[in-house]
Structure formats: structure tokens, C-alpha cells
Amino acid sequence: MSGDRGPMAGTRLTRRYKVAALWRNVFRASTVVGIIVLGLLLINIANSAFGYVAVTNRVDPGDLVAEDRALEDLDHAELVAILEVNISKGLFRKLANEKPFAERERAEVLGLIYENVVKPEVAKQWTLLESITKRSEIVAEATTAYPSATLRFESWLDVAFITSPQSSDAVKAGIRTALLGSLWTIAIAIVFAFPIGVGAAIYLEEYADHARPAARAINQVIQTNISNLAGVPSIIYGILGLAVFVRVLEPLTSGAIFGLTDSTTANGRTIISAGLTLGLLILPLIIINSQEAIRAVPNSLREAAFGLGATRWQTVWSHVLPNAMPGILTGTILSVSRAMGETAPLVVVGASTYITADPSEPFSKFTTLPIQIYQWTTRPQDVFRNIAAAAIIALLMLLLSMNGVAIVLRNRFSKRT
Amino acid sequence: MDNGRIHTTKLDSWQDTNVTYAIEAQGLNVYYDNFRALKNVDLKIERHKVTAIIGPSGCGKSTVLRAFNRMNELFRSARTEGRVLFNGLDIYHDQIDPVEVRRHIGMVFQKPNPFPKSIYENVAWGARIHGYRGNMDDLVYQALTQAALWDEVKDKLGQSGLSLSGGQQQRLCIARTIATQPEIILMDEPASALDPIATLRIEELMRELTNNYTIIVVTHNMQQAGRVSDNTAFFSLDETDRAGVLIEYGPTLRIFSNPASKMTEDYITGRFG
Ligand SMILES: Nc1ncnc2c1ncn2[C@@H]1O[C@H](COP(=O)(O)OP(=O)(O)O)[C@@H](O)[C@H]1O
Numbered sequence: 090m091s092g093d094r095g096p097m098a099g100t101r102l103t104r105r106y107k108v109a110a111l112w113r114n115v116f117r118a119s120t121v122v123g124i125i126v127l128g129l130l131l132i133n134i135a136n137s138a139f140g141y142v143a144v145t146n147r148v149d150p151g152d153l154v155a156e157d158r159a160l161e162d163l164d165h166a167e168l169v170a171i172l173e174v175n176i177s178k179g180l181f182r183k184l185a186n187e188k189p190f191a192e193r194e195r196a197e198v199l200g201l202i203y204e205n206v207v208k209p210e211v212a213k214q215w216t217l218l219e220s221i222t223k224r225s226e227i228v229a230e231a232t233t234a235y236p237s238a239t240l241r242f243e244s245w246l247d248v249a250f251i252t253s254p255q256s257s258d259a260v261k262a263g264i265r266t267a268l269l270g271s272l273w274t275i276a277i278a279i280v281f282a283f284p285i286g287v288g289a290a291i292y293l294e295e296y297a298d299h300a301r302p303a304a305r306a307i308n309q310v311i312q313t314n315i316s317n318l319a320g321v322p323s324i325i326y327g328i329l330g331l332a333v334f335v336r337v338l339e340p341l342t343s344g345a346i347f348g349l350t351d352s353t354t355a356n357g358r359t360i361i362s363a364g365l366t367l368g369l370l371i372l373p374l375i376i377i378n379s380q381e382a383i384r385a386v387p388n389s390l391r392e393a394a395f396g397l398g399a400t401r402w403q404t405v406w407s408h409v410l411p412n413a414m415p416g417i418l419t420g421t422i423l424s425v426s427r428a429m430g431e432t433a434p435l436v437v438v439g440a441s442t443y444i445t446a447d448p449s450e451p452f453s454k455f456t457t458l459p460i461q462i463y464q465w466t467t468r469p470q471d472v473f474r475n476i477a478a479a480a481i482i483a484l485l486m487l488l489l490s491m492n493g494v495a496i497v498l499r500n501r502f503s504k505r506t
Numbered sequence: 507m508d509n510g511r512i513h514t515t516k517l518d519s520w521q522d523t524n525v526t527y528a529i530e531a532q533g534l535n536v537y538y539d540n541f542r543a544l545k546n547v548d549l550k551i552e553r554h555k556v557t558a559i560i561g562p563s564g565c566g567k568s569t570v571l572r573a574f575n576r577m578n579e580l581f582r583s584a585r586t587e588g589r590v591l592f593n594g595l596d597i598y599h600d601q602i603d604p605v606e607v608r609r610h611i612g613m614v615f616q617k618p619n620p621f622p623k624s625i626y627e628n629v630a631w632g633a634r635i636h637g638y639r640g641n642m643d644d645l646v647y648q649a650l651t652q653a654a655l656w657d658e659v660k661d662k663l664g665q666s667g668l669s670l671s672g673g674q675q676q677r678l679c680i681a682r683t684i685a686t687q688p689e690i691i692l693m694d695e696p697a698s699a700l701d702p703i704a705t706l707r708i709e710e711l712m713r714e715l716t717n718n719y720t721i722i723v724v725t726h727n728m729q730q731a732g733r734v735s736d737n738t739a740f741f742s743l744d745e746t747d748r749a750g751v752l753i754e755y756g757p758t759l760r761i762f763s764n765p766a767s768k769m770t771e772d773y774i775t776g777r778f779g
């Protein structure tokens with residue numbers, strides 16, 4: 090084999106290997122850069138979401154009870170008594186008026202004592218990296234600078250954080266309101282955009298007339314516009330949503346048409362307006378992704394069906410759609426992930442800055458996770474940075490689980506073939 | 507030639523008519539945009555026979571086959587002129603539904619293309635969309651038996667049609683067509699993607715199917731045309747405008763032993779093509 094071509098093949102081969110190695114390293118380097126950036130991002134978030142905190146109490150819980158007992162061990166009546174002597178008469182009466190103490194759970198009374206008497210406050214918090222690397226310094230600093238404080242390791246992201254409503258107190262604040270708002274708006278966006286998007290894609294790919302030049306030109310214009318719409322900045326959709334859903338369609342989006350004239354609802358600035366705005370935003374993406382998925386279905390399948398005397402619709406329904414569905418679903422979930430992270434259009438549409446009530450219907454006021462995160466990061470107190478980081482982790486987990494759902498759905502559909 | 511039955515849009519079964527030929531092209535021209543792929547073709551196909559269409563590649567064999575069940579319309583650029591009479595009706599008449607045409611004239615393609623569904627579903631689907639009311643299990647059994655596939659698949663009807671070998675897939679496609687009970691089955695080089703043994707099985711099958719169906723088969727394989735067909739149509743390219751034209755048509759034995767045209771003789775003996 091290596092006969093007289095040997096030397097020449099040898100040099101050419103080494104050169105080719107060198108070039109191949111060069112390219113391999115270039116591509117590997119870009120992958121490594123990507124992974125480093127991602128890693129930095131995650132570290133940065135985790136850095137704020139976990140770490141030591143020094144908590145000072147206005148009143149030490151130990152001072153409220155006798156030497157040998159702890160606040161947590163007391164029974165209902167004792168707790169009420171402590172509350173009564175430690176807060177003003179007016180406040181006590183007000184609380185009793187809201188709900189008689191006899192009806193309140195023991196844990197609830199304990200919570201009231203913490204909220205109104207003990208009043209724990211985060212005096213200082215340390216990042217995760219500091220907490221890991223400089224533990225002894227932190228302990229030293231805490232004992233000298235905050236002698237009355239207790240030092241503990243805090244995970245800002247915990248079950249209570251996810252299940253608590255919004256609050257002006259960072260320690261108590263949670264993301265439940267925002268999380269429900271996100272789920273509601275996304276659900277409405279999907280219900281609105283998915284059928285329309287897939288329908289439009291089916292029309293453009295399977296039905297649109299390409300024979301007559303005029304029709305072909307019109308379809309070309311439509312196609313170009315859809316592609317352009319996919320690239321329009323999201324805030325433009327916010328302005329559109331404000332004009333159309335919040336203003337023009339106010340009777341509909343405020344629920345007035347359905348007899349819902351609840352004074353707490355915010356005119357047209359409701360979940361349904363937000364959901365429809367996000368629906369508009371993802372519509373072109375769903376159309377384009379679905380078109381691609383439909384185009385990827387081999388033509389031989391369509392020919393087979395037509396050859397059996399199937400109509401266009403029978404062919405699309407039985408063969409094109411089932412085979413395109415994995416691609417359509419993947420594209421949809423990716424678009425939905427994008428909508429999930431959108432902030433600007435919803436601010437324009439009128440997300441509430443501060444609501445504590447769960448959204449209960451499409452005509453409720455709303456806030457969403459990204460908006461909540463954004464608002465927390467604009468607060469001056471450092472503690473809000475920590476809960477913003479925790480909320481970001483929650484948002485990321487939500488997106489990851491949605492992508493997981495996409496993978497499961499895709500596998501389910503592919504297996505049927 | 508002109509018949510007075512154009513007022514009806516129903517494609518009747520041939521027993522109701524006194525038409526001799528299964529299908530007949532008259533002055534057929536097919537264009538792709540401005541390119542004429544088929545020029546003035548007149549062709550009468552005999553009932554319950556195998557008719558082979560042969561000729562060099564690009565001479566319009568597939569085009570003429572697809573013209574017989576209006577499959578060319580699926581290509582956006584295609585345009586057809588002339589008439590194709592099926593049971594005395596012009597299938598290109600305004601009032602005729604192409605879907606209806608394809609129910610009566612089925613098609614098997616060059617590359618086996620079973621649906622990515624179960625074997626059973628592959629056969630049953632066509633009949634179901636046509637509103638078949640009888641016993642579906644029986645129909646599937648009959649179609650697979652006629653396609654000489656039943657014994658090989660009877661234990662795995664639930665498996666994907668794609669799990670079969672190429673030859674089995676092609677017979678599944680034939681079974682699928684049979685299940686819709688067409689009168690004519692068009693086959694476009696049905697064995698060209700298969701090995702010699704699978705090819706022989708398909709050829710045997712074509713002979714058997716003539717008991718119930720009229721078969722038109724495109725093939726580039728001379729031996730195959732000689733083995734399976736009763737009649738042969740030889741197409742070639744017009745020297746001047748590269749359009750496909752019918753050069754010679756007649757009983758296969760005569761065409762192969764005593765061709766009238768020099769072009770046919772050259773092609774059959776392998777001197778060009
Ligand atoms: N869908 C199409 N669009 C445009 N031209 C086509 C199309 N199908 C076939 N043709 C052209 O028509 C001619 C005949 O094609 P075809 O019928 O496929 O030939 P054959 O089957 O004999 O090889 C060829 O020149 C081919 O390029």
C-alpha cells in the first residue's frame with residue numbers, strides 16, 4: 090500500500106491532521122467559553138441565593154418568657170397573653186377584630202408575636218462564596234459588629250419562599266403571586282397562540298395556492314412578514330397589547346361584559362390582556378417552527394396518502410400532523426420559554442407592582458416572575474437582591490421542567506410511529 | 507369519440523359502461539411550467555392486462571403514469587392538456603374530483619413508502635377514509651393475502667410497517683392500494699429499489715393481480731417488461747424539443763421480437779438508453 094506514494098501521502102496526511110486538530114481545538118474552545126459563561130451565571134445567582142445571615146431581633150424571644158422555657162413550647166393561651174402585654178392596646182384590638190384569637194391557630198399567634206414583637210431583621214448577609222471560604226472571619230465579624238445577632242445559614246429559596254405571597258418585608262416575601270401569574274399568562278398565551286399558529290402553518294405549507302402568480306406573491310408577502318414579526322422587539326408587542334387588549338377591548342379584558350365589575354380589578358390590565366400579548370409575541374415563532382416541522386415530513390408520505398384517494402385534510406390530519414408534532418411541540422415550548430422570561434411587554438401592558446392576592450381568574454390583576462425579580466432588584470435594600478436571586482433560580486427551574494415536558498412529549502409522539 | 511356522459515360526475519364501475527379499454531389517453535400533453543414533458547400521447551390500456559411503459563430516463567414515463575390518476579397536480583408547476591377517459595369519462599373534466607379519481611386508480615411508488623404506523627393500520631387506513639363499512643379484519647386479511655404478504659406478517663400486524671424489509675414494504679404498499687378496491691393500479695418502477703428475489707415476487711404478484719385489476723407499470727428493466735407485461739408502450743424524447751413522445755405501442759411479444767421503429771429496436775437491444 091505505502092509503496093512509492095508513501096512519502097507524499099505521509100506529508101499530506103500530517104498536514105491534514107494538523108488542520109483537523111486546529112479546527113477541533115477552535116470548536117472545543119467555543120464550547121468551553123460557553124460553558125464557562127453559563128457556569129459563572131449560575132455561580133453568580135447561587136452566590137446571592139444562599140449564605141450566612143446575621144439576624145437581629147428587636148426583642149429577644151428569650152426575654153419574653155421565663156428563664157427555663159422557650160417561646161416555641163408555650164400553649165395557645167400563654168402566647169396570646171404574651172402578645173397582649175407586648176403590643177399596643179390598639180393593635181391588639183385591631184387584630185382581635187380581624188379574627189378573634191380563640192379562632193386563630195397556635196402557630197398563627199406565634200407568627201404574630203414574631204411579626205409584631207420579636208421583629209427579626211437581617212443585619213447583614215454574606216454571599217455563598219464568602220460563607221464557604223471565610224467562615225471564621227464571618228463568625229468573628231458577626232460577634233463583634235452584631236453582638237446581639239444570631240448567625241445562621243440561610244437558603245433564600247425554600248418551600249415557604251415559593252408558597253408565600255408577595256410582601257414588603259423581604260424576609261417574609263415569597264413568589265407565589267408571581268408564580269401563579271406567570272402560569273396563568275402562559276396558559277392563556279398557549280391556548281391562544283398554539284391553535285392559531287399551527288393552523289396558519291398548515292395553511293401556508295399545505296393549502297396556500299402557489300400556482301397562480303398573484304396568489305404566490307401574496308403568500309410570499311405573508312411569509313416575509315411573519316419572519317419579520319418574529320424579530321420585532323418584544324416591547325412593541327407590549328405597546329400593541331396596551332392599545333388593543335387593555336384599551337380597545339377593555340370591556341372584554343376587564344371582564345365587564347361578563348358582569349364582573351369588581352372594583353379591585355384593574356380595568357383592562359388583567360391576566361387575559363397579558364396572556365394575549367404574550368400569545369401575539371410567540372405566534373410568529375410558533376408559525377415558523379411549525380412550518381419547518383411540517384416541511385420536514387417527507388413528501389412520499391403525502392403522495393402515499395393522495396395515491397389512496399385521501400383528501401388534503403385527511404392527509405394532513407392522519408399523516409402530516411402526527412409526524413410533524415414532535416417538532417411543533419419542541420418549537421412551541423421553546424417559544425413559550427421565551428415568553429416566560431419576558432418583562433418589558435408586560436410592564437407596558439400594566440403588570441401590578443405590588444399585589445398580594447393570588448390571581449384567581451383571567452380578569453385578575455397580575456404580576457409575573459420576571460417582573461417580580463426586576464422589581465426586587467431595583468429595591469435599595471440588599472436583602473431584596475437575595476430573594477431576587479432565589480426567584481431567578483425558581484424561574485430557571487420552571488423553564489427546565491418545561492423543557493423536560495417537551496422532551497417527554499416528543500419521545501411519546503416519536504414512539505407511536 | 508365524443509360521448510354524451512360528461513354531465514355526470516360519478517365515476518361508475520366499468521360493468522355499467524360498454525367501454526372496452528380500462529383507461530385511454532387522447533392527445534395528452536403535460537407541461538411543467540413552460541417545459542413540455544409529454545407531447546400528444548394517445549394510449550389505450552387494455553383491461554385486466556399488465557401494460558409496461560418503457561423508455562430512456564427523463565422521457566416522461568412517470569409523468570404519463572401520474573397523468574392517469576391526476577397525481578401530477580400535486581406538483582405546483584404541472585399543467586395537463588388533452589383527455590384521459592376512464593369508463594367513458596374525462597377525468598380532467600371540471601366536474602370531476604381528483605380525489606375520486608385516485609380512489610378508482612391507485613398508485614404504488616418507486617421507493618416503498620409505508621406509513622409510519624402499524625402494518626394493520628397501513629392497510630386499513632385507505633379503506634377507512636373511504637367509509638368502508640364491512641369487517642375491517644377481513645379486508646386487511648384479504649388485501650394482505652392478495653399481496654402475498656399475509657403469511658409473513660400475520661403474527662405482527664401491530665408492528666410498524668417500517669420494520670419490514672424493502673420487498674415486504676413494497677408488497678405492503680400494494681396491499682394498502684388493493685384494500686381501497688381500485689380498478690387500476692399504477693406502479694412506478696415498483697421493484698427498482700429491491701433485490702432480485704424481492705423483484706421476482708413483485709413480478710409474480712403483478713401477474714396474479716391481473717385477475718382483478720388492470721396494471722400499468724413503468725420499468726427501466728427490459729427483462730422485467732418482457733416477463734410481466736402483455737402490452738408495451740415505448741416512449742422516447744423528441745429530438746427537437748426534448749418532449750416525451752410515444753414511439754410505439756403493442757403486444758409485448760411483437761414489440762420485443764419485431765419492433766416497427768428503429769428507435770425501439772435500438773433501445774431494446776441496449777444500443778441506447
Ligand atoms: N415535478 C416536476 N417539475 C418539473 N419538471 C419535472 C417534474 N417531474 C418531472 N419533470 C421533468 O419532466 C421530464 C419527464 O420526467 P419523468 O416523467 O419523471 O421521466 P421518467 O420517469 O421517464 O424518468 C424530465 O425532463 C423531468 O425533468
Ligand SMILES: [Mg+2]
Pocket residue numbers: 567568569694
Ligand atoms: Mg420516473
